[in-house]
Amino acid sequence: MNKPKFPILHVWLDELSELVKDEGILIFLILLPLAYPLLYAMIYNTEAQRQLPICVIDDCMTDRSRAFIRRVDATPEVNVVAHCTDMPQAQELMRRRQVFAILRVPAEFDRDLWRGRQTVVGVYSDLTSMLYYKVVYLGVINVAQEMNRNIKVEERQNNISRREEQLARWPIRFEEVKLYNSAGGFASFLIPPVLMLILQQALCLGVGMSMGRSRERFRGFVIPPTKHYKNTLAIVLGKGLVHFLLFMLMAFYMAICVTRWFGLPQLAHFWDLLGFFVPYLAACTFMAMFWSHFVYRREDCILLFVFMSVPLLFLSGVSWPGASIPTLWKVVGSVFPSTWGLNAYVRISGMGASLGDVRHEIMILWIQAGVYFLLSCLFYMQEIRKAVGRSVLN
Amino acid sequence: MLKDFWHITLREIRAFGRRPIFLMIMFVAPLTFLWMFTSMMGAGLPTKLPAALVDEDNTHVTRQLTRILGTMEETDFVIKTNSFTEAREAMQRGEIYAIFRIPKGTTEAAQTQRQPTVSFYTNDSYYVAASLLMKDMRKLSEMAGLAITRETMRAKGYRDDQIMGVLQPIVVESHPLGNPYLNYSVVLTNMIVPGILMLLIMLTTSYALGNEWKRGQQKILYEMAGQRVWVAVCAKLFPQTVIYTIIFWFIDFVFYNYLQFPCACGIPRMMLWGFLAVLASQGFGLLLFEAFPGMMRFAMSACSLLGVMQFSLAGFSFPVTAMNSAFEWLANIFPLHHYFLVYVNQALNGYPISYAWANVAFLLLIALLPFLFTHRLRNAFLYKEYRA
Numbered sequence: 001m002n003k004p005k006f007p008i009l010h011v012w013l014d015e016l017s018e019l020v021k022d023e024g025i026l027i028f029l030i031l032l033p034l035a036y037p038l039l040y041a042m043i044y045n046t047e048a049q050r051q052l053p054i055c056v057i058d059d060c061m062t063d064r065s066r067a068f069i070r071r072v073d074a075t076p077e078v079n080v081v082a083h084c085t086d087m088p089q090a091q092e093l094m095r096r097r098q099v100f101a102i103l104r105v106p107a108e109f110d111r112d113l114w115r116g117r118q119t120v121v122g123v124y125s126d127l128t129s130m131l132y133y134k135v136v137y138l139g140v141i142n143v144a145q146e147m148n149r150n151i152k153v154e155e156r157q158n159n160i161s162r163r164e165e166q167l168a169r170w171p172i173r174f175e176e177v178k179l180y181n182s183a184g185g186f187a188s189f190l191i192p193p194v195l196m197l198i199l200q201q202a203l204c205l206g207v208g209m210s211m212g213r214s215r216e217r218f219r220g221f222v223i224p225p226t227k228h229y230k231n232t233l234a235i236v237l238g239k240g241l242v243h244f245l246l247f248m249l250m251a252f253y254m255a256i257c258v259t260r261w262f263g264l265p266q267l268a269h270f271w272d273l274l275g276f277f278v279p280y281l282a283a284c285t286f287m288a289m290f291w292s293h294f295v296y297r298r299e300d301c302i303l304l305f306v307f308m309s310v311p312l313l314f315l316s317g318v319s320w321p322g323a324s325i326p327t328l329w330k331v332v333g334s335v336f337p338s339t340w341g342l343n344a345y346v347r348i349s350g351m352g353a354s355l356g357d358v359r360h361e362i363m364i365l366w367i368q369a370g371v372y373f374l375l376s377c378l379f380y381m382q383e384i385r386k387a388v389g390r391s392v393l394n
Numbered sequence: 395m396l397k398d399f400w401h402i403t404l405r406e407i408r409a410f411g412r413r414p415i416f417l418m419i420m421f422v423a424p425l426t427f428l429w430m431f432t433s434m435m436g437a438g439l440p441t442k443l444p445a446a447l448v449d450e451d452n453t454h455v456t457r458q459l460t461r462i463l464g465t466m467e468e469t470d471f472v473i474k475t476n477s478f479t480e481a482r483e484a485m486q487r488g489e490i491y492a493i494f495r496i497p498k499g500t501t502e503a504a505q506t507q508r509q510p511t512v513s514f515y516t517n518d519s520y521y522v523a524a525s526l527l528m529k530d531m532r533k534l535s536e537m538a539g540l541a542i543t544r545e546t547m548r549a550k551g552y553r554d555d556q557i558m559g560v561l562q563p564i565v566v567e568s569h570p571l572g573n574p575y576l577n578y579s580v581v582l583t584n585m586i587v588p589g590i591l592m593l594l595i596m597l598t599t600s601y602a603l604g605n606e607w608k609r610g611q612q613k614i615l616y617e618m619a620g621q622r623v624w625v626a627v628c629a630k631l632f633p634q635t636v637i638y639t640i641i642f643w644f645i646d647f648v649f650y651n652y653l654q655f656p657c658a659c660g661i662p663r664m665m666l667w668g669f670l671a672v673l674a675s676q677g678f679g680l681l682l683f684e685a686f687p688g689m690m691r692f693a694m695s696a697c698s699l700l701g702v703m704q705f706s707l708a709g710f711s712f713p714v715t716a717m718n719s720a721f722e723w724l725a726n727i728f729p730l731h732h733y734f735l736v737y738v739n740q741a742l743n744g745y746p747i748s749y750a751w752a753n754v755a756f757l758l759l760i761a762l763l764p765f766l767f768t769h770r771l772r773n774a775f776l777y778k779e780y781r782a
Contacts, residue, residue: 024691049716095749116559124569129713144564173511174535181518189521306698321523324440350519353486
């Protein structure tokens, strides 16, 4: 038997034509990476909760308490939609989810302030979302601190000059700088890692499905009975290259188009992105090829891979601070390229890190790519042996 | 009819035994994630997050300030340096979430009343960590400023209660209702673990049904049920309903009894809502299977694409009220969204269920809606074949 000249090319073309014919696989290889990022970006595109409806109980009814409420209402965070006379009435509004917090100004508000005592304003917030609490608390505390400074300076201390007044307001100036996500927005924080996770998950689903399809077509064997499928290296590289190249396109679509359309942070240079995508996608592709060994039927892979998305996002330490993840789960997470890839991408694209800054992650991704590549090769070697047995039997 | 029902159920249980993947999806996966999320967030809110301190001034005053900073709950200064570049690089390597910077000349400026500026940088690419650290720093920055005024006033002979009336005339007292420890992980764990379970229910529903077509046994099932579609579907899904309900109850038990998460309505009530959530998820899976009758692959793809979205649209991390109104409306089709609102109403706040009646009604509706479209399944039973 003469050896085929370019087995890699042959496997590559085979795999490509198989994929194009199967609309079930195309859903995950084309539709998912193209449409899902847009959908996610649209969900979180509003970035923050603004003008949260709250209600106010003003037991004091003086000039100063009204001024306080007016200022709270004027903040971008909250919107005073109702004035209630007592607590039960306000609670009723809260139970009906018409307001998400109650601001209560006590009857002795103005009197306490005139007497030079501390007075206590109550904020009762719904914890349906942590963001509600944060938003209301920030809105009210900002107003209170501002008024505190004015009271301190104008009523309680007899300052002589403007400069002295200013100093009394702010003895030390504090600057708060939100780096890399200056608006503190939700989309800018969540979408970049989700994009990378989509790449890995779509690859696993696509590769897994094509494996299931082969097994169903060739009655349990993963490779067709032709002469081109004798070389392990050619099979693994040929099949892998199809997915790798397709997802390289998708990766740049996400990093450039999606990011630009939705105004997400992108500080990376082209070469840095490329230097990251190559190991990340290689690791993802070979991992997908390895895991696909466990897919015996085409639909099984949906069952196996889809629900992993949410836990993987948490294991990466991007949404929940990585510093407080127990060691056991860190070890589990380190097996997946997403854990390293998500962090590296966030740093490269969002924080302007160079490849040198994320070399630790890149190195691990290369190691993962190598290990998963070897594992896939071992698996295919075994399968070739089985296939040879088949032809002997036939 | 009961006999038909029983036969189909037995047939289904035998099918589970043949496929290890069912075992893995129904038992191993949910219990592993229950373990994972409870151990990951068991300690409550993260504390002692790594940050860097850049002290360019390095005097006894700034050292005193850094000692105070070191006592804060959320902050752990793992890097102490006098070069801002070094700290920024550590941030870009992902070792720290925040930088506190005291510039050169701070002490001198403070002593000569020239209003020095101290800066604080958080890395908001890591939202949760940055928010927590920012909270600490805000508190501290306010306190540090006030401490200076307090010393001046003490020197002038004011009493401490008088001083507080000057320093902080208006105090804001926060009352987070239902979760007084502000334990974000309670809400998160309470939604993610059942959420994953509900996603698995949706997927296995369409998987189990689709398998009949795949194995070419749909007509046998149809005959076994006496040509009644609803008997065929209910009997086939019944074993899953039982197993998933038991798992849901086990999760409830772990959350509210073992881990003592807040549960104002009592565990039996939450078990009832859990059961309803199982039914609604099965209804959701069934509905999508009816949208693509007999086409297992498309039904499962739709289930997975929509099912993963429900984590975003349930609204427990980013509230639904902050999204575009189209998504606010779309959220209503997801069982997890309604289960979340029922959970908040019942377990977290302990309100009467009448305030969440709409969400209960929605859960029931999603569970029962598929029975309006059984004619589509009948067609599939009779005429559809599995297409590879």
